Each structure stands twice: as structure tokens, then as C-alpha cells.
Amino acid sequence: MTQYSDSRRKFLKTTSTAAAASAALPYWFTASRSAAQDYKSANERPIFGCIGTGDRWGNRKDGKFGGVGEQVLKYTDIAAVCDVDASHVEQAKQNVRQRRSKGDDRPVETHEDYRRILDRDDIDAVTIVTVDHWHVKIAIEALKAGKDVYCEKPLTLTIDEGRQVIKALEQYGGTFQVGTQQRTEMGQRFLKAIAMVRDGRVGDVRKVTCVIDGSPVSKSIPVAEVPQGLNWDMWLGQCPKVPYRLGEGGENKYYTRTNCHLGFRWWYEYGGGKFTDWGAHHVDIAQWLIDQNGPDQGPTKITPLVVEHPCEMDEYGNPKCDDRFNAASKFTIRADFPNGVEMYIESQGRNGIMIEGTKGRMFVNRGTVAGKPVEDLAKNPLPDDAIEKVYGGKVPKSHMLNFLNCIKSGETPISDVYTHHRAMTTCHLAAISARLNRPLEWDAKNEAVIGDEVANAMQAREQRKGYEIKV
Incomplete structure (x- = not known):
């Protein structure tokens, strides 16, 4: 995993010309034909850790797979999944492995404690699809750890938590997308x-x-x-x-x-x-x-x-x-x-x-x-x-793709x-x-x-x- 991640980071660091060109475009810009193709190369696919893997992530009660996890797997690689419910995390692991390309046998690590994901240098970004009262604590610690964050709505349990996460974002930086998909889809x-x-x-x-x-x-x-x-x-x-x-x-x-x-x-x-x-x-x-x-x-x-x-x-x-x-x-x-x-x-x-x-x-x-x-x-x-x-620009194809494009460009996502x-x-x-x-x-x-x-x-x-x- 470390070698794979290092080669991908090296690739991204050598794309400064492309990044400079994309900076001239609106932050939400998505090329209608090639957007999904942008993340087909293994070196371009960010490595994700998924924190919270219940119904909204994709482990639905009807047995079908759909939700945030499905969106992540369209464009990225998932190295680890985490949940305080062992049944959720094991099912998430199976969902990831079943949807990888044939012959891709890289491990999908499972964790109960989200901090184990934040400790990993090979993980670039996290999804937070936990219960509402956990969102901000995990998000702030993820920003501290240098991870980009996609967090489900509602982001906060209280008004004060909103001020805290803004303070953390301004202090530690990073790309942060909130999962209010009505802004891009529907x-x-x-x-x-x-x-x-x-x-x-x-x-x-x-x-x-x-x-x-x-x-x-x-x-x-x-x-x-x-x-x-x-x-x-x-x-x-x-x-x-x-x-x-x-x-x-x-x-x-x-x-x-x-x-x-x-x-x-x-x-x-x-x-x-x-x-x-x-x-x-x-x-x-x-x-x-x-x-x-x-x-x-x-x-x-x-x-x-x-x-x-x-x-x-x-x-x-x-x-x-x-x-x-x-x-x-x-x-x-x-x-x-x-x-x-x-x-x-x-x-x-x-x-x-x-x-x-x-x-x-x-x-x-x-x-x-x-x-x-x-x-x-x-x-x-x-x-x-x-x-x-x-x-102010072209409407993105999907909420998750907008997040990934903003990780590349450094711009602010649509649901900031x-x-x-x-x-x-x-x-x-x-x-x-x-x-x-x-x-x-x-x-x-x-x-x-x-x-x-x-x-x-x-x-x-x-x-x-x-x-x-x-x-």
C-alpha cells in the first residue's frame, strides 16, 4: 500500500501544469465527456478510508449496495473501512472487495476505532457517514491529520460545532465537502x-x-x-x-x-x-x-x-x-x-x-x-x-466527483x-x-x-x- 500511495503522490506532484490550467476554471468545472475518465489511472485515484459504513454509506437493509460508498468506489480506491458495529464493517469490506477489478487483491483493512484510519499515511481522504453527533469530532481530527474530508449532512449537532469545524478548516487546511446532494444532483x-x-x-x-x-x-x-x-x-x-x-x-x-x-x-x-x-x-x-x-x-x-x-x-x-x-x-x-x-x-x-x-x-x-x-x-x-x-460555471456531474476535482485544484467544493x-x-x-x-x-x-x-x-x-x- 505504501509503495502504491507514494507513486500516486509523485504523479500528482508532477501535474503542476495541469493544475495551473484547471485553476483558471471555476472550481466546480467538470468536463462532460472525460470527467469519469480523469480517475481511471491508478496514480490519479485518491486512497480513501471510510468511517461509518451503515445504511447511508451503502450497507442497506434491503441488501442492495448504494450510497456514499458506491460513489467513492466509482472514482477512488478504498484502503480501509471503519465502524463501531462489527457487522457493518465486515459487510463494507466485502462490498469493496466485490467491486474491485478482477485480480485486485490489495487488502481492505477493517477498524473499530476511526483514529486508526487517521493514523495511516497511505490514506488521503475520508468519508464520514456516522451518526450526526460524531461528525464534527472526527472531521476536525481528520483535518488535523492532513486528510481531505467528505462528511454527510447534517454536519453539526450544535451551532457551536459549526464554528469549531470552520476554525479547524482555516487552521489546518484541506478540502471539505458536505453531503447535501441537492446542490448538484436531483x-x-x-x-x-x-x-x-x-x-x-x-x-x-x-x-x-x-x-x-x-x-x-x-x-x-x-x-x-x-x-x-x-x-x-x-x-x-x-x-x-x-x-x-x-x-x-x-x-x-x-x-x-x-x-x-x-x-x-x-x-x-x-x-x-x-x-x-x-x-x-x-x-x-x-x-x-x-x-x-x-x-x-x-x-x-x-x-x-x-x-x-x-x-x-x-x-x-x-x-x-x-x-x-x-x-x-x-x-x-x-x-x-x-x-x-x-x-x-x-x-x-x-x-x-x-x-x-x-x-x-x-x-x-x-x-x-x-x-x-x-x-x-x-x-x-x-x-x-x-x-x-x-x-458561475458548468454544473458538476456528481457531488463526489466535485469533491475529487476540488482536491486536485485546491478550490472550494459546492457544498462548503x-x-x-x-x-x-x-x-x-x-x-x-x-x-x-x-x-x-x-x-x-x-x-x-x-x-x-x-x-x-x-x-x-x-x-x-x-x-x-x-x-
């Missing part, structure tokens, strides 16, 4: 919607509604024996030490009745419910659309209009029950922005984004772009370069840490206001809740000893 529907807004097709935007669904509810979930091969203490990480829980039911693979795999998102201890699940996608696109995802930008006020939780919250916004899903199941949250736009984050209705302006309205989700402004395109189409202007932090700040504030059930005034420049000590304290969480995040 048939470019979201890009088309943004391009239409930029072209004035709905007039001045006044209201944007993001329907992100509500978190599922559950009955009491019993304490259960920790499955063999699962390091439960390490899975919990920075979160409080609690018993493992598992109950019957939950046919939807994402609604498994547990506080572990495929159920963790519905507990505020490990995530933000739908606020940070679908919110990480739709709020991100909405803030991009209204030009509110840059430095010092964001909402001025967050107001909970409707909130329902599966269990009661105490005065500090903490769930009073510990045996069931506790994230908000029903909500309407209004976010007021300084440019006069009202954003509504809602649980009920058709999943997607409704955009309302002075000249009309349109709706966009992963399946459609609809509304009269869209119908009018038949007679008055967008300029040929309208979607490219959203980016900075804009993601601004979108996630709105999502986290929505969750905080819902948990406290009161309005919050937000100072975006100083990143502070005005006049509410409890809400301000909720920008961070206490971290269990031994699992603290340090930049």
Missing part, C-alpha cells in the same frame, strides 16, 4: 428554481415555505441487550451514557424503534429531528435562493407558531422522558430575514419548497418544479447559461462548510425555539441569541469525558 431541479428566481420569474421573493415533514413518534421503547459486535459506549460518544433500547415495529427503515441505528435522528440527544434531517437540505437551498447563506447573514428572529413534541420539555429545553422518540412531530416555525423574506419551516404538507414572489409562485422538490412561472418557460425559456450562472454552517444555524435555532416554545432574536454577525441566556447556552452541549471536541 435532476438539477433546485438549480433551475434558483435560476428562475435570479432571472426575475417570480418577482421579488416575499415568502419561502420549506416542508420537511415531522419526526415520527413511538411508544415506550424497552431497554435491550446491546447487539454482539456493537461498541455501544463508543457509539454514544459525547452523548450521555444511557441504556441501549430496541422495540418491535417500525417497518419504515428510517423509523426503526431504537435509540441507535436508523432511529437515532428522532432523539434530540443525537440529532435535531427533522429540523436537521430534511432541514439540512431544504433550508440550505432556500437560504441560497434568497441570498442569505453568506458571512454574517441569517435570520433576525425565529418564532414557533405551532409545536408538538412526543414528550414534555423542561425549562431548559430538555425532554422529560428518556424511553421514546422526543424530537418535534408537528411544527410551524417562522424565520424572519433582514431582506424582508419570511421563511416558514413546516412539518405538514407536500415535502419541498414553495417560493412566493410579487409576480407569482412556484414549487420545487426532488420530483418536480411546478407553477405558472415554470409553465411560462415554454414560450419564454431561461437563457442557455442561466443554471450555470447560479454556480461556511454556507452549510449558516443554513444549519437556522435549523438549530428552529429546534431550540421549538424546544423552548418561545421566539428567539438572533444576531447573525455575532452569532448570539439576544436576551435569552438559556437559548444561548443551547448553542453548545456538555460532552462526555473522553469524547470532547478539541480544535
